[in-house]
Amino acid sequence: MTTAKATKPSSKQKLFDAALRLIGERGAAGVTVDQIAATAGVAKGTVYYNFGSKDGLVEALLRHGVDLLAEQLRRAEAVPDTESSVETLVDGALLFFGEYPEFAQLLVSEMWRTPGQFHGTLSLLRDDIVAIVKRVLQRHADAGRLCGVEVGTASAALFGTLLVVALDWQTFQRQRTREEVRESVMLLVRGMGRGQGKR
Amino acid sequence: MTTAKATKPSSKQKLFDAALRLIGERGAAGVTVDQIAATAGVAKGTVYYNFGSKDGLVEALLRHGVDLLAEQLRRAEAVPDTESSVETLVDGALLFFGEYPEFAQLLVSEMWRTPGQFHGTLSLLRDDIVAIVKRVLQRHADAGRLCGVEVGTASAALFGTLLVVALDWQTFQRQRTREEVRESVMLLVRGMGRGQGKR
Amino acid sequence: MTTAKATKPSSKQKLFDAALRLIGERGAAGVTVDQIAATAGVAKGTVYYNFGSKDGLVEALLRHGVDLLAEQLRRAEAVPDTESSVETLVDGALLFFGEYPEFAQLLVSEMWRTPGQFHGTLSLLRDDIVAIVKRVLQRHADAGRLCGVEVGTASAALFGTLLVVALDWQTFQRQRTREEVRESVMLLVRGMGRGQGKR
Amino acid sequence: MTTAKATKPSSKQKLFDAALRLIGERGAAGVTVDQIAATAGVAKGTVYYNFGSKDGLVEALLRHGVDLLAEQLRRAEAVPDTESSVETLVDGALLFFGEYPEFAQLLVSEMWRTPGQFHGTLSLLRDDIVAIVKRVLQRHADAGRLCGVEVGTASAALFGTLLVVALDWQTFQRQRTREEVRESVMLLVRGMGRGQGKR
DNA sequence: GATGAATGAGGATTCATTCAT
DNA sequence: AATGAATGAATCCTCATTCAT
Numbered sequence: 002m003t004t005a006k007a008t009k010p011s012s013k014q015k016l017f018d019a020a021l022r023l024i025g026e027r028g029a030a031g032v033t034v035d036q037i038a039a040t041a042g043v044a045k046g047t048v049y050y051n052f053g054s055k056d057g058l059v060e061a062l063l064r065h066g067v068d069l070l071a072e073q074l075r076r077a078e079a080v081p082d083t084e085s086s087v088e089t090l091v092d093g094a095l096l097f098f099g100e101y102p103e104f105a106q107l108l109v110s111e112m113w114r115t116p117g118q119f120h121g122t123l124s125l126l127r128d129d130i131v132a133i134v135k136r137v138l139q140r141h142a143d144a145g146r147l148c149g150v151e152v153g154t155a156s157a158a159l160f161g162t163l164l165v166v167a168l169d170w171q172t173f174q175r176q177r178t179r180e181e182v183r184e185s186v187m188l189l190v191r192g193m194g195r196g197q198g199k200r
Numbered sequence: 201m202t203t204a205k206a207t208k209p210s211s212k213q214k215l216f217d218a219a220l221r222l223i224g225e226r227g228a229a230g231v232t233v234d235q236i237a238a239t240a241g242v243a244k245g246t247v248y249y250n251f252g253s254k255d256g257l258v259e260a261l262l263r264h265g266v267d268l269l270a271e272q273l274r275r276a277e278a279v280p281d282t283e284s285s286v287e288t289l290v291d292g293a294l295l296f297f298g299e300y301p302e303f304a305q306l307l308v309s310e311m312w313r314t315p316g317q318f319h320g321t322l323s324l325l326r327d328d329i330v331a332i333v334k335r336v337l338q339r340h341a342d343a344g345r346l347c348g349v350e351v352g353t354a355s356a357a358l359f360g361t362l363l364v365v366a367l368d369w370q371t372f373q374r375q376r377t378r379e380e381v382r383e384s385v386m387l388l389v390r391g392m393g394r395g396q397g398k399r
Numbered sequence: 400m401t402t403a404k405a406t407k408p409s410s411k412q413k414l415f416d417a418a419l420r421l422i423g424e425r426g427a428a429g430v431t432v433d434q435i436a437a438t439a440g441v442a443k444g445t446v447y448y449n450f451g452s453k454d455g456l457v458e459a460l461l462r463h464g465v466d467l468l469a470e471q472l473r474r475a476e477a478v479p480d481t482e483s484s485v486e487t488l489v490d491g492a493l494l495f496f497g498e499y500p501e502f503a504q505l506l507v508s509e510m511w512r513t514p515g516q517f518h519g520t521l522s523l524l525r526d527d528i529v530a531i532v533k534r535v536l537q538r539h540a541d542a543g544r545l546c547g548v549e550v551g552t553a554s555a556a557l558f559g560t561l562l563v564v565a566l567d568w569q570t571f572q573r574q575r576t577r578e579e580v581r582e583s584v585m586l587l588v589r590g591m592g593r594g595q596g597k598r
Numbered sequence: 599m600t601t602a603k604a605t606k607p608s609s610k611q612k613l614f615d616a617a618l619r620l621i622g623e624r625g626a627a628g629v630t631v632d633q634i635a636a637t638a639g640v641a642k643g644t645v646y647y648n649f650g651s652k653d654g655l656v657e658a659l660l661r662h663g664v665d666l667l668a669e670q671l672r673r674a675e676a677v678p679d680t681e682s683s684v685e686t687l688v689d690g691a692l693l694f695f696g697e698y699p700e701f702a703q704l705l706v707s708e709m710w711r712t713p714g715q716f717h718g719t720l721s722l723l724r725d726d727i728v729a730i731v732k733r734v735l736q737r738h739a740d741a742g743r744l745c746g747v748e749v750g751t752a753s754a755a756l757f758g759t760l761l762v763v764a765l766d767w768q769t770f771q772r773q774r775t776r777e778e779v780r781e782s783v784m785l786l787v788r789g790m791g792r793g794q795g796k797r
Numbered sequence: 798g799a800t801g802a803a804t805g806a807g808g809a810t811t812c813a814t815t816c817a818t
Numbered sequence: 819a820a821t822g823a824a825t826g827a828a829t830c831c832t833c834a835t836t837c838a839t
Contacts, residue, residue, distance in 0.1 A: 012799080028313060030229035033833060044800040046836090051798090055834060110309035113367040114227060150384060157368050158361075158384070165360035168312040173356065185349055185357060189388045211824075232808060243825045248810065250823090410820080426711060428627030431812060442821040444816090449819090453813060508707035511765040512625060548782060555766050556759075556782070563758035566710040571754065583755060587786045609803075630829060641804045646831065648802090 013051050015041040020062055025103020028110055029059050029119070060122050066104045067126040073097045074133045083140045090137050091163065091186050095179050098167035105168050112164075131156050141190075162189065212250050214240040219261050224302020227309055228258050228318075259321050262310075265303045266325040272296045273332045282339045289336050290362065290385050294378050297366035304367050330355050361388065411449050413439040418460055423501020426508055427457050427517070458520050461509075464502045465524040471495045472531045481538045488535050489561065489584050493577050496565035503566050510562075529554050539588075560587065610648050612638040617659050622700020625707055626656050626716075657719050660708075663701045664723040670694045671730045680737045687734050688760065688783050692776050695764035702765050728753050738787075759786065 010018070019041035023032040034055050038045040052058040074097075077090035098105040111119050112127065135156040142152050163186065170182050209217075218240035222231045233254050237244040251257040273296075276289035297304040310318050311326065334355040341351050362385065369381050408416070417439035421430040432453050436443040450456040472495075475488035496503040509517050510525065533554040540550050561584065568580050607615075616638035620629045631652050635642040649655040671694075674687035695702040708716050709724065732753040739749050760783065767779050 026313065028227070028229060028309070030227060034835085035833075045834095046800050047798085049835070050800090106312055109312060110227070113305050113308060113371050114225070150387065154373065154384070157372065158365055161364035161368055162357075162361045165308075165312075165364050166357055169356050169360055172312045174353070177353075185353060188349060189357075189361075233810085234808075244809090245811085245825050246823080249825090254809065424711065426625070426627060426707070428625060432814085433812075443814095444821050445819080447814070448821090504710055507710060508625070511703050511706060511769050512623070548785065552771065552782070555770065556763055559762035559766055560755075560759045563706075563710075563762050564755055567754050567758050570710045572751070575751070583751060587755075587759075631831085632829080642830090643804050643832085644802080647804090652830070 012041070012043050012047050015043060016048060016051065016058065017062060017065065020058055021066070021101065021103050021107070024059065024062070025101075025106040029107070056118060059119060063107070063119060063122055063126060066101065066107070067129060069101075070094070070097050070104075071129055071133060074130065077137050078133065083144050083146070086137050087141055087190055088183070088187060090134065091190070092179070092183050094160075094163045095167055095170075095182055095186075098164070099171065099179060102168070102171040105164055105171070109164055109168060127160075131160055134160050159190070162186065211240070211242050211246050214242060215247060215250065215257065216261060216264060219257055220265070220300065220302050220306070223258065223261070224300075224305040228254075228306070255317060259318060262306070262318060262321055262325060265300065265306070266328060268300075269293070269296050269303075270328055270332060273329065276336050277332065282343050282345070285336050286340055286389055287382070287386060289333065290389070291378070291382050293359075293362045294366055294369075294382055294385075297363070298370065298378060301367070301370040304363055304370070308363055308367060326359075330359055333359050358389070361385070410439070410441050410445050413441060414446060414449065414456065415460060415463065418456055419464070419499065419501050419505070422457065422460070423499075423504040427505070454516060457517060461505070461517060461520055461524060464499065464505070465527060467499075468492070468495050468502075469527055469531060472528065475535050476531065481542050481544070484535050485539055485588055486581070486585060488532065489588070490577070490581050492558075492561045493565055493568075493580055493584075496562070497569065497577060500566070500569040503562055503569070507562055507566060525558075529558055532558050557588070560584065609638070609640050609644050612640060613645060613648065613655065614659060614662060617655055618663070618698065618700050618704070621656065621659070622698075622703040626652075626704070653715060657716060660704070660716060660719055660723060663698065663704070664726060666698075667691070667694050667701075668726055668730060671727065674734050675730065680741050680743070683734050684738055684787055685780070685784060687731065688787070689776070689780050691757075691760045692764055692767075692780055692783075695761070696768065696776055699765070699768040702761055702768070706761055706765060724757075728757055731757050756787070759783070 016037065020032075020037050023037055023040060026032075034045055034048050037058070038048055041047075048055070048058060052061055073093040074090055077086050077093055080086035080089045108123075111123055114120060131153075135152055138147065138152050138156050138159065141147050142155075147155060166182060166186055170177055215236065219231075219236050222236055222239060225231075233244055233247050236257070237247055240246075247254070247257055251260055272292040273289055276285050276292055279285035279288045307322075311322055313319055330352075334351055337346065337351050337355050337358065340346050341354075346354060365381060365385055369376060414435065418430075418435050421435055421438060424430075432443055432446050435456070436446055439445075446453070446456060450459055471491040472488055475484050475491055478484035478487045506521075509521055512518060529551075533550055536545065536550055536554050536557065539545050540553075545553060564580060564584055568575055613634065617629075617634050620634055620637060623629075631642055631645050634655070635645055638644075645652070645655055649658055670690040671687055674683050674690055677683035677686045705720075709720055711717055728750075732749055735744065735749050735753050735756065738744050739752075744752060763779060763783055767774060
C-alpha cells in the first residue's frame with residue numbers, strides 16, 4: 002500500500018493510498034471520486050486514466066490489499082512447528098490489519114453483502130486467504146488438535162474472527178499490544194483443540 | 201422487526217421491515233428511499249413524514265434492532281446456572297441473527313466505520329450489547345472459568361465473533377443447524393476457560 | 400391585522416397574524432403552510448378549511464391589509480386644508496407601515512413582479528390606494544402646487560416612495576421618529592411644487 | 599451583465615444572463631435551476647459546478663449586478679459641477695435600471711427582507727451604493743443645497759426612490775423617456791434643497 | 798500521462814394538497 | 819370546525835463519467 006522505495010509515488014500509488022483511507026473510513030459507496038482525487042492530489046481524470054472507473058479502482062485496491070495479506074500469511078506456512086505456525090499466522094494477520102486498518106474495514110463491510118458489486122471479486126480473494134489459513138490449520142488437525150470441528154469451517158471462522166478482533170482492537174482498544182491480542186485469539190484456537198466434554 | 205399482533209401494520213412498521221431487508225442486502229448507501237418506500241408499499245413522503253430523512257430511518261432501524269437483540273440477550277441473565285447462561289446467551293444471539301440476518305449485515309458493515317454517520321449511535325448501541333454480554337461473562341469469570349483474559353476484552357471479542365460466525369453461517373453454510381453452530385462457539389468459550397500457562 | 404377586542408382570536412385571525420409575519424420576513428414563496436400553521440398554533444388542515452389554499456390565504460391577507468391601509472389613507476381626504484391633507488396622508492401611510500412593516504415588505508416584493516401569481520390582485524389593490532393618493536394630490540395640483548408633474552405620475556411615485564422610505568426607516572434606521580421621516584417626505588412633496596427653473 | 603467582446607460567452611456569463619432575466623421576472627424562489635440552466639443553454643450540473651448552489655448563483659448575481667451599478671454611479675463622482683454631478687448620478691441609475699429592469703426587481707424584492715438569505719450580502723452591497731450616493735450628495739450639502747436633511751438619510755432615501763421610480767417607469771409607464779423621468783427626480787432633489795422653515 | 802470543465806441520469810428532500818376521522 | 823397522517827409531483831443537489839486540450 003506504500004511505495005517500497007523513497008521514489009516519488011506514482012499517480013496510481015497516490016490514488017491507492019487515498020482511496021484506501023477514505024473507503025476504509027466511509028465505505029466504497031460513501032466516497033466520491035472527487036474526494037479520492039483531491040486527497041491523492043491529482044486531477045479527477047487521472048482516476049479514469051489509470052483505473053477506467055471508480056469500481057475499477059476499488060477492485061484493484063481489493064486485489065492489491067489481498068495480495069499483500071496473502072503474502073504475509075504465507076510466511077506461516079513455512080514455519081515447521083505446528084503450534085508456532087498457527088501463532089505466526091495469527092500474528093501476521095494482526096500485523097497486516099494493524100498496519101492497514103482501513104483495509105479491514107473495507108473487507109468487513111463488503112464481505113457478507115450477498116449481491117454486493119464487489120462480491121464476485123471478494124469471494125475469490127476470500128477463498129485465496131481462507132485456503133492459506135486452511136493449509137495451516139490442516140496440520141493442526143492432522144496433529145489431532147482440532148477435535149470436533151471441520152477444518153474448512155474452522156478456517157473460515159478463524160479468518161472472520163481475526164478480522165473483527167483486529168477491528169475491535171484498532172477501533173475501541175488501541176491501547177492493547179499486538180501480543181495481548183494475539184494471545185486472546187490463541188486462547189480461542191487452543192479452545193477448539195480441547196477434548197469436548199458435554200457441558 | 202415485525203408487529204407482535206395481527207393488527208394492520210403501521211407505516212413505520214412497514215418501513216422498518218422493508219428497510220431492514222433492503223439495507224441488509226445492499227447496504228444503507230446502496231438503497232434508495234424510493235425503493236424502500238415502494239417495498240413498504242407507502243409513498244416516498246411517508247418516509248420523511250415519519251423519520252425526517254433517510255439517515256433518520258437507518259438510525260431508528262439500528263436502535264430498534266439493537267433493542268430487540270438486547271431484549272433477547274437479557275434473557276440469558278435470568279438463567280441461574282453459569283454455564284447454561286452463557287449457552288443461552290450464545291443461542292439467543294444466533295436465534296436473533298438467524299431470524300434477521302440482514303440486521304447482522306447492517307451491523308457488521310457500519311460498526312467499525314470510524315467517523316461514519318452512524319458511528320455515534322452505533323457506539324452507544326454496541327456498549328449496551330457488550331454490557332449485557334459482560335454481565336453474563338462476569339459470572340463465568342467469578343467462577344474462575346475465564347483465566348487469563350480480561351472480562352471486557354472477552355465480551356467484546358465474543359460479541360464480534362458471534363456476529364461473524366452468524367454471518368458465515370447464514371451466508372456460506374446455511375445447511376448447518378443452530379445447535380451445531382452454537383456448539384462450535386461454546387467450544388471456543390470453553391477454550392477461554394481452559395487453564396493454561398503462557399504460550 | 401389584530402383582533403379589535405380581547406376575545407379569543409379566531410383561527411382565521413391567528414392565521415392572518417402568523418402569515419403576515421412570516422411572509423413579510425421571508426416572502427410568500429419562502430414560507431411553508433406547515434410553518435404558518437405551526438406559528439398560528441393550529442393544524443395545517445385548518446388553513447385549507449378556512450382559505451382553500453396557500454394562495455387563497457395570501458390573497459386574503461393582501462386584501463385585508465390593503466383595506467386597512469385604504470381606511471387609514473381615506474382619513475386624509477376628510478382634512479379640509481390642502482397642505483395638511485397631504486401631510487395627513489403621508490403620516491397615515493407611515494403610521495400603517497410602522498405598525499405592519501411586514502405588510503410593506505410583502506407589498507414591495509410582489510408589487511413590481513411582472514407575471515407574479517398575485518400580480519392581478521395586487522394591481523387592483525394598488526389602483527385603490529393610488530386612487531386615494533391621487534384624489535388628495537389633485538387638490539394640491541388644483542392649488543397650483545404641482546407644477547410640471549402629471550398627477551397620476553406623482554401619485555404613483557409618492558406611494559412607491561412612501562413604501563421604500565417606510566421600509567428603510569423600519570429596516571435600517573429605527574431610531575428616527577415618524578415625525579422626522581414624515582418631514583423628509585414632505586420636503587420632497589414640496590419640492591415637486593417648486594417652480595422648476597433649469598439647473 | 600453581457601460580455602464586453604464578441605467572444606463566446608462563458609458558462610458563468612450565460613448563467614448570469616439567464617438567471618438575471620428569470621429571477622427578475624419571477625423572483626429567486628419562483629425559478630427552478632432547471633429553467634435557468636435550460637435558458638442559459640447549459641446543463642443543470644454546470645450551475646453547481648460554477649456556483650455551488652442555487653443560492654450561490656443568486657449571490658454572485660447580486661454582487662455582479664451591484665458592481666456594474668456602482669461602476670456606473672461612480673462616474674458621477676468625477677463630474678466637477680455639483681448640480682451636474684447629481685444629475686449624472688440620477689441619470690446613471692436610470693440608465694442602469696433601464697437596461698436591467700430585472701435587476702431592479704431582484705433588488706427591491708430582496709433588499710428589505712429582514713432575515714432573508716441574501717440580507718447579509720445585500721446589506722453590504724447596499725452600503726456600497728449608498729456610500730457613492732452619499733459622496734455626491736455631500737458636495738450638494740456642502741454647497742448649502744441640502745437644508746434640513748441629514749446627508750445619510752437623504753442618500754438612502756434618494757437610492758430607494760430611484761429604485762422605485764425606475765421600476766414604476768419600466769413597469770407602468772414605459773412610454774416616458776429617461777430624460778423625463780430624470781427631470782421628475784431632479785425636481786425632488788431640488789426640493790430637498792429648497793430653503794424652508796418648519797411646516 | 799494528465800487535466801478539469803461540462804454533463805445528465807439518478808437520488809434525497811420539500812411541500813401544497815387531500816381526506817378519513 | 820378542525821385535524822394530521824399520508825401523498826407524489828416538483829426541486830435541489832450529487833457524482834460517475836466523458837472529452838477536448
